[in-house]
Amino acid sequence: MIFDSAKNLDFYRGLGIEGRYGKAVDFLQNTDLENLAPGKYEIDGKNVYANVTEYTTIPWEEAKYESHHDYTDIQYMITGTETMTYAPVDALNVTVPYNEEKDCVLYDNANPGLKVVVGAGEYMIFNPWDGHKPKAADGEPAPIKKVIVKIKEN
Template sequence: MIYGNIHQKETYAFLPVPVQRCLDLARSSGFASLTPGSHPIDGDSLFVNVAAYTTGPEETRSWEAHKDYLDIHVLSEGEEYIDLGFIESMTCGAYHKDSDYQEVTGTARARVLMRPGDFLICYREDAHKPGIAAGEPAPLKKGIFKVRI
């Protein structure tokens, strides 16, 4: 996993070109105006799912992991905590190939606070539990870029 901010462009210049493309798009003026839903960028190799929801208590949120795509969470409005754990220390349930969703349960090893402009790259090995309220439940909007591995 890599946690950073989209405005630190030089710091993350080492990242692969498709990831750089996602961060460039997140820096663009049109990113914040995207409506909720899926937006293609490069077919099924690269797209962004824009989500708008209300954060909630930790116990109401679910763990997840992915096998076919990197998840790049980029917050545009609001804030949330995302819990993190390594997949090998979690209990894995069913894998849903059609939605690239790995059921996961376990205990967090770390937690990051996401604010506008922050990004979190989750690789195959990174279980994550997004949507945890940072204080009281509140609305947020973010893009979840999907980069085919």
């Protein structure tokens, strides 16, 4: 798990395989994110793509821990703030087993995890071994816009 801000994106450019992180960084740095409509954006086929989403955050207790086997997430806040929570997958209890089509496992909320308030221009990077819980409110539920860049790790 990594928490950082937009000014440091270039630091992560060389991670991973086949220049995929570099493509993700280029997308985040060279795209007018605030005016990007919600939806899926192909960057490098199934190797790197982005999901732009807008929603109202929910109470922490209602949000769900998740993890992915094949993809790393860069969850980049465009507007608003959200509490994202991290816990290692080995410290979480599976509630919905791995779904290969969705590349997702869901977990219960027994682990309080490490909570980070992520604001506009900040992001968290979650690798396949990182359980993460997005969508939680920072205080009262509020609207946010973010982009989740998915980077295939295998």
